[in-house]
């Protein structure tokens with residue numbers, strides 16, 4: 191290979207007649223079709239820097255693929271005026287500088303697009319006029335804007351401790367001290383534009399904060415981010431419904447966070463990015479930096495603050511990436527109902543006949559696992575909207591639990607864990623980097639975040655018609671709820687408002703009592719309005735579109751946790767199949783005592799003796815006692831809703847109250 195900069199075939203090299211009588215070697219190229227080592231053309235460069243520059247072609251932004259025939263891209267109403275590339279970049283950086291502006295100094299940082307350390311002479315920075323001079327105003331902040339997965343890998347591996355490439359190509363990383371969400375540290379600003387709409391007080395996830403305190407935390411986050419040499423900026427979208435798309439900007443300090451959001455939000459096309467303009471909402475993720483506990487309302491070092499008026503969210507003191515995704519979900523739970531659109535904490539998929547199913551459930555109940563189904567198109571695994579046009583996914587990716595993940599039971603998720611996927615808090619063998627999915631050393635909440643198109647039978651764009659089946663998932667560690675039951679309209683509302691599940695908290699310290707969790711609308715941590723608002727919308731939409739609802743227990747069977755065992759995933763899948771294909775709708779049903787649920791006598795592929803839970807329990811007395819105990823917990827939880835009306839319908843409200851368990 192010629193690489194010395196000379197064009198070796200321009201001259202003839204003829205070896206001299208040497209004394210040992212070796213014959214003459216003619217290296218003159220004879221056949222132009224033939225490639226000889228020393229005749230390969232050389233690269234047209236004059237130094238190594240130029241050679242390395244050749245390696246990289248002009249960039250285009252990574253996008254979320256969409257179906258060409260049904261693009262989810264709203265066409266801009268007006269044709270774009272021609273703007274030079276330089277001008278566009280300048281506008282982009284001005285916008286980022288404005289996002290990062292300190293509110294007290296009234297100036298944005300001097301920002302430079304690209305990595306620190308790259309030669310730029312002189313640096314073309316963008317900054318707002320400075321009203322005062324501080325050290326922070328004198329430095330540059332490098333902006334790594336919408337980097338691609340390979341670029342983010344390089345950043346993570348080079349600069350972030352604990353980031354590694356796993357054997358499958360996924361980026362294994364650590365989220366630090368926090369490995370799950372911190373709902374007790376979530377704050378919502380009580381301000382005039384939203385305070386009358388929001389749900390406050392007992393049971394609400396919205397713990398109030400005043401505007402002033404928000405600004406203290408915002409300033410803390412912004413100053414922290416600006417003190418860094420570089421920040422990551424993601425400009426992306428939420429919601430595949432083109433009419434209700436939201437532009438979000440995420441400013442973060444870690445490549446891990448940028449890649450996570452790249453995967454989880456909808457990725458813009460290069461044209462969409464050019465037209466991005468001002469975001470509708472901005473996240474300041476300063477997760478490595480704690481909040482100041484002397485600040486009002488701070489009860490720990492972690493604070494996740496949402497300000498709907500300012501359209502901003504600040505994260506301090508937690509690096510758990512799920513906080514960003516679920517924070518945006520809270521935002522959608524405010525914005526969408528205002529437009530008459532129901533936001534849903536549910537998975538969603540669609541059969542070949544166009545039949546859409548929703549899977550509601552709290553964390554760990556099976557939304558991701560069961561919506562990822564080889565026989566159906568995946569619309570989304572966690573967050574959706576239901577509008578007059580049908581359903582749409584809010585996100586561009588999935589966030590699957592990985593604990594005990596197996597290739598046999600969940601092949602689609604297993605195969606999605608490849609290059610580009612973020613693997614959080616997993617343990618791997620240090621040399622070959624094979625992940626041990628059974629290892630809980632870091633946390634039980636190990637996760638994989640991947641772009642939705644990593645699931646082969648994804649539906650793009652991620653939208654579908656009105657749902658036919660509504661599946662309420664409950665992981666009942668008490669083991670008394672039937673594997674499947676068909677719900678009446680008022681039972682659906684009762685169970686939707688209750689949002690019951692019972693996971694077992696610590697599985698390592700021996701047997702523990704399951705603890706019931708009731709989380710309104712199967713997502714109390716994310717709702718912004720009173721639960722009855724969402725319930726009324728669901729009731730109306732279900733009636734309007736004739737959907738059938740089911741309660742599916744993905745938890746224990748044959749006894750509570752410790753005695754019985756977790757429902758086999760294979761059985762749950764059979765049950766779900768029977769719901770999808772319509773056979774369960776026409777099955778024979780019997781009623782259960784106390785909860786008064788309609789249970790099918792047969793489901794194809796599922797042993798009939800487990801369909802009625804008491805049959806699977808050896809100790810019937812124990813079963814009765816546990817059932818009554820759970821019924822009591824349901825009743826106590828529902829007491830707070832007795833004073834509320836669901837929508838304008840007092841008849842429906844009465845029916846819902848009567849649809850719960852009845853203890854004689």
Ligand SMILES: Nc1ncnc2c1ncn2[C@@H]1O[C@H](COP(=O)(O)OP(=O)(O)O)[C@@H](O)[C@H]1O
Pocket residue numbers: 551552553554555556557558559560571589590591592593600744745756757758759760762
């Ligand atoms: N019968 C079952 N149905 C659903 N999931 C099950 C079942 N048995 C075990 N699992 C496991 O439970 C977990 C469900 O989690 P996931 O689908 O991520 O929940 P969610 O998306 O609702 O938070 C997965 O790890 C899955 O493998």
Ligand SMILES: C=C(OP(=O)(O)O)C(=O)O
Pocket residue numbers: 370371512516552553554557558572589
């Ligand atoms: C990301 C989360 O959602 P889920 O467990 O429902 O997938 C979470 O609760 O942190």
Ligand SMILES: [Ca+2]
Pocket residue numbers: 252253254641
């Ligand atoms: Ca991609």
Ligand SMILES: [Mn+2]
Pocket residue numbers: 557558571572589590591
């Ligand atoms: Mn999930």
